[in-house]
Amino acid sequence: MIDQSLVKSIQENYQKTLSQIAEAAHAVGREPESVKLVVVTKKQPLFLIQAAIAAGVKIFGENYPEEAVKKMQSLGEKTTVEWHMIGHVQSRKASLVPANFALLHSLDRLKTARRLNRFSAELGRKLPVLLEFNVGGESSKHGWNASDESRWEELLPDVEEILLLENLDVQGLMTMPPFFSDAELARPYFRQLRRLRDYLRGRYPQVKWEQLSMGTSGDFHIAVEEGATIVRVGQAIVGSRPV
Numbered sequence: 001m002i003d004q005s006l007v008k009s010i011q012e013n014y015q016k017t018l019s020q021i022a023e024a025a026h027a028v029g030r031e032p033e034s035v036k037l038v039v040v041t042k043k044q045p046l047f048l049i050q051a052a053i054a055a056g057v058k059i060f061g062e063n064y065p066e067e068a069v070k071k072m073q074s075l076g077e078k079t080t081v082e083w084h085m086i087g088h089v090q091s092r093k094a095s096l097v098p099a100n101f102a103l104l105h106s107l108d109r110l111k112t113a114r115r116l117n118r119f120s121a122e123l124g125r126k127l128p129v130l131l132e133f134n135v136g137g138e139s140s141k142h143g144w145n146a147s148d149e150s151r152w153e154e155l156l157p158d159v160e161e162i163l164l165l166e167n168l169d170v171q172g173l174m175t176m177p178p179f180f181s182d183a184e185l186a187r188p189y190f191r192q193l194r195r196l197r198d199y200l201r202g203r204y205p206q207v208k209w210e211q212l213s214m215g216t217s218g219d220f221h222i223a224v225e226e227g228a229t230i231v232r233v234g235q236a237i238v239g240s241r242p243v
Helices: 004-027 046-054 065-075 096-100 110-123 149-163 183-203 220-225
Strands: 036-040 059-062 082-085 103-107 127-134 168-174 211-213 230-233
Touching: 004 036, 004 046, 004 220, 046 065, 059 065, 065 082, 065 096, 096 110, 103 110, 103 168, 110 127, 110 149, 110 168, 127 149, 149 168, 149 183, 168 183, 183 211, 183 220, 211 230, 220 230
Parallel strands: 036 059, 036 230, 059 082, 082 103, 103 127, 127 168, 168 211
Antiparallel strands: none
C-alpha cells in the first residue's frame, strides 16, 4: 500500500522544482522543455520510489548499479520510467550499465569506456554516455581534471579514443562542482563545463555534444541559467536519505 501523504509531498516538491527550472530557463531565454529533471534516489527505500512513481516522476538517477538493478527488478517499472546511472562505475560492475540504464552520466575514465563498449556490443546496443569532468580539481571527485583551461589539450587523446568506440554514443558532459552554501559560487564551474563543451564541439564537430548534466538540489537554478540540459535533484524532492 502506497502512502498517499508521501505521494502528495513528493508531487508538490517535484512540481515546485519543475516550476523553478522553468523560471530559471525563462530568465535566460530558454525553453523549460530543454531541461530534463532527474530525481536522485540513491539509497532511498523501495516504498519511496513507488511513491515517486505515483507522484509522476519520470526519470530516476542512481549511483550504485547493483542497488539500482534490485530496485528495477522489484518494481517492474522499466517500461514506464527511465533510469540513469549518475555515479562512478567500478570496472567490475560495468556490465550492469548497458543492460539496465538509458543514460550514463558519469563516464570518467578510458578503461571503463572500453569495458562498457564491449558489454554494449554484446547486447547489440549503443549506450548513450556523458563524459565526466572535474572542473574544480578536487581530489575527492571523479572525472578527468578540467580545472586548468590551459591544459585542456591534454584531455584530447582519451576523448578521441572514446569517440571511436562504436558502441558508445557520446552526447555531452557532466560535472559535480565544489559544494557551496551560496549557490551563486557554483556558477563559474558551470560556465567552465559549458566552455569545455564548446571547446570539444570545435574540435569534434561530428559529435552533437548536446547534453550538459550539472546542478543538484542546492544549485540547479544556477546550472539551468548556465546551460544545463539535465539537472540531478534528490533531497529537494524526496528528502534526505535514511542514515
